[in-house]
Amino acid sequence: xxxxxxxxxxxxxxxxxxxxxxxxxxxxxxxxxxxxxxxxxxxxxxxxxxxxxxxxxxxxxxxxxxxxxxxxxxxxxxxxxxxxxxxxxxxxxxxxxxxxxxxxxxxxxxxxxxxxxxxxxxxxxxxxxxxxxxxxxxxxxxxxxxxxxxxxxxxxxxxxxxxxxxxxxxxxxxxxxxxxxxxxxxxxxxxxxxxxxxxxxxxxxxxxxxxxxxxxxxxxxxxxxxxxxxxxxxxxxxxxxxxxxxxxxxxxxxxxxxxxxxxxxxxxxxxxxxxxxxxxxxxxxxxxxxxxxxxxxxxxxxxxxxxxxxxxxxxxxxxxxxxxxxxxxxxxxxxx
Amino acid sequence: xxxxxxxxxxxxxxxxxxxxxxxxxxxxxxxxxxxxxxxxxxxxxxxxxxxxxxxxxxxxxxxxxxxxxxxxxxxxxxxxxxxxxxxxxxxxxxxxxxxxxxxxxxxxxxxxxxxxxxxxxxxxxxxxxxxxxxxxxxxxxxxxxxxxxxxxxxxxxxxxxxxxxxxxxxxxxxxxxxxxxxxxxxxxxxxxxxxxxxxxxxxxxxxxxxxxxxxxxxxxxxxxxxxxxxxxxxxxxxxxxxxxxxxxxxxxxxxxxxxxxxxxxxxxxxxxxxxxxxxxxxxxxxxxxxxxxxxxxxxxxxxxxxxxxxxxxxxxxxxxxxxxxxxxxxxxxxxx
DNA sequence: TTGTATGCGTTATCAT
DNA sequence: ATGATAACGCATACAA
Numbered sequence: 001x002x003x004x005x006x007x008x009x010x011x012x013x014x015x016x017x018x019x020x021x022x023x024x025x026x027x028x029x030x031x032x033x034x035x036x037x038x039x040x041x042x043x044x045x046x047x048x049x050x051x052x053x054x055x056x057x058x059x060x061x062x063x064x065x066x067x068x069x070x071x072x073x074x075x076x077x078x079x080x081x082x083x084x085x086x087x088x089x090x091x092x093x094x095x096x097x098x099x100x101x102x103x104x105x106x107x108x109x110x111x112x113x114x115x116x117x118x119x120x121x122x123x124x125x126x127x128x129x130x131x132x133x134x135x136x137x138x139x140x141x142x143x144x145x146x147x148x149x150x151x152x153x154x155x156x157x158x159x160x161x162x163x164x165x166x167x168x169x170x171x172x173x174x175x176x177x178x179x180x181x182x183x184x185x186x187x188x189x190x191x192x193x194x195x196x197x198x199x200x201x202x203x204x205x206x207x208x209x210x211x212x213x214x215x216x217x218x219x220x221x222x223x224x225x226x227x228x229x230x231x232x233x234x235x236x237x238x239x240x241x242x243x244x245x246x247x248x249x250x251x252x253x254x255x256x257x258x259x260x261x262x263x264x265x266x267x268x269x270x271x272x273x274x275x276x277x278x279x280x281x282x283x284x285x286x287x288x289x290x291x292x293x294x295x296x297x298x299x300x301x302x303x304x305x306x307x308x309x310x311x312x313x314x315x316x317x318x319x320x321x322x323x324x325x326x327x328x329x330x331x332x333x334x335x336x
Numbered sequence: 337x338x339x340x341x342x343x344x345x346x347x348x349x350x351x352x353x354x355x356x357x358x359x360x361x362x363x364x365x366x367x368x369x370x371x372x373x374x375x376x377x378x379x380x381x382x383x384x385x386x387x388x389x390x391x392x393x394x395x396x397x398x399x400x401x402x403x404x405x406x407x408x409x410x411x412x413x414x415x416x417x418x419x420x421x422x423x424x425x426x427x428x429x430x431x432x433x434x435x436x437x438x439x440x441x442x443x444x445x446x447x448x449x450x451x452x453x454x455x456x457x458x459x460x461x462x463x464x465x466x467x468x469x470x471x472x473x474x475x476x477x478x479x480x481x482x483x484x485x486x487x488x489x490x491x492x493x494x495x496x497x498x499x500x501x502x503x504x505x506x507x508x509x510x511x512x513x514x515x516x517x518x519x520x521x522x523x524x525x526x527x528x529x530x531x532x533x534x535x536x537x538x539x540x541x542x543x544x545x546x547x548x549x550x551x552x553x554x555x556x557x558x559x560x561x562x563x564x565x566x567x568x569x570x571x572x573x574x575x576x577x578x579x580x581x582x583x584x585x586x587x588x589x590x591x592x593x594x595x596x597x598x599x600x601x602x603x604x605x606x607x608x609x610x611x612x613x614x615x616x617x618x619x620x621x622x623x624x625x626x627x628x629x630x631x632x633x634x635x636x637x638x639x640x641x642x643x644x645x646x647x648x649x650x651x652x653x654x655x656x657x658x659x660x661x662x663x664x665x666x667x668x669x670x671x672x
Numbered sequence: 673t674t675g676t677a678t679g680c681g682t683t684a685t686c687a688t
Numbered sequence: 689a690t691g692a693t694a695a696c697g698c699a700t701a702c703a704a
Contacts, residue, residue, distance in 0.1 A: 044449075050389040051390050074419060081411055094441020095440075099423060106430065119385065224618075259620060282585075
């Protein structure tokens, strides 16, 4: 490994001057800066992040937390898209990404300790159990933190606009003439609560009454449970004309059940998903859904986190809501 | 931040003794070890990885490279599963994961430089252009390296058993009575070459002749192109009875095209995928496919990399082939 | 069994 | 404009 000392020896300056030159200090002659940099290039010098972190107390390293009980993790496309965009934005701004977890080898560390262990300058909590004391501890620490789809007091949060997302979908299917709309939602999280409340509110505003048996709970990302709830809906004396699914992937379960019963989509029943993952666009008919702007959410999370890290004095916590877009597929029939 | 100096002051020992005690050195009295550790716990001490890395030249940090030109990255389930298992195994063994890329902020670094910059003890090259000079440079460096689905000379590689995978699938559909088998494969990579050669060889061994127009090139993970090739196959004077797709996700394109033409799977035509992603199991009928054991591949990659890092003296490069399993779905009809 | 001294690669302070 | 020196937190060779 070639160090600053090697450069100093090679070009006859002191280590101090070399360091300054490489960092473009104002009190070094331009000419020497050039010479030293040239020399560094020739020797193939690159700084050592650990040494710099030790000295300066900044690691240019961001922690990210993607921890979910279900174990889908990054195999969930929504999260992998968020991750990819966090990574891209962080790299653009000169930061690396380290995954933060608990229980590293034999040492027992919680999230905060792990973050300190790696000297992360900040952490994006992208997916976690926000009631976990270890997550709360991190959120309450001095370490800059940005959460996704959840808000800690006095911290920056990036929120997917679930209210507007549901509202958009409800009004869209209403516009197509649907009045008997069922909603299979995911397990009760704060995100689910928002979507459900928004669903009910929009329906009410539009003057349509949703019978309680039209509201059903399934599990996110689990086609099986959505398939079962679909069956239950089809057994009702008065079937819905349109079914909302917890997410696009879950819809596969509904799709299969409908197909099994010989029910055509959308001519006999209409369907709506949520997320806008790639899959929704390659199904035929395309699934009508609401595409969460995961790319923008990840990028904003990284950007704001780095902003807080680099300008702690002028920083203020923000709650940013990122809107998605309606993906108009072919699964909602016009039944006017 | 609480350091060993703080502990030393707090419990009245020297920094050296504290350090030794925390690392369980044999020349410290058990009693003292206990006392010091107790004290460390009380103060909430945790080591600083950067300082340790600087001192001992080991970072307990693994680099991973997932870089593909197409930009699907971790949104491809196969890769996200590999990543999750690399991560899990690395964590189990006490290592963190850092993503290695090129162009970090304004500095221009290639993969090798980035790896050195972060003092990574080794790198898993999970997905990359293996003809990229920067990747080759890394593969030829002193840094421990493990590749997936590609072999560098004298380096450890984890290989998915594409030969056996294709062979298994071919023999399975042959056993169901199919003789006119078409293969839509992905773009020409070393993986594709293996699958194609294995496909042809197995067919030959079974005594079935595959007309050249049954072999078609599409693009991995791209339903559209597989849809187009499906259409082309259906226009042939003699249609195949079974179509192999590049991967499960691409199959969606074929599935849609078949449905559009009113062709039932599997009663009128049989289909086969590759990968065994979650999607294949939730479609109805289930897609018959070959599940690559991504979990095992990732875990082995991490395990062997760490083995090389920790025991460089006894280490030998290995090429490990990881077998997958046939997922018998319902898309291949018995036409005997 | 414990402590002293040193250095890993870097940057920052203060002289020169 | 440049250099000597110390310090970041830690681990180790060696001395006591």
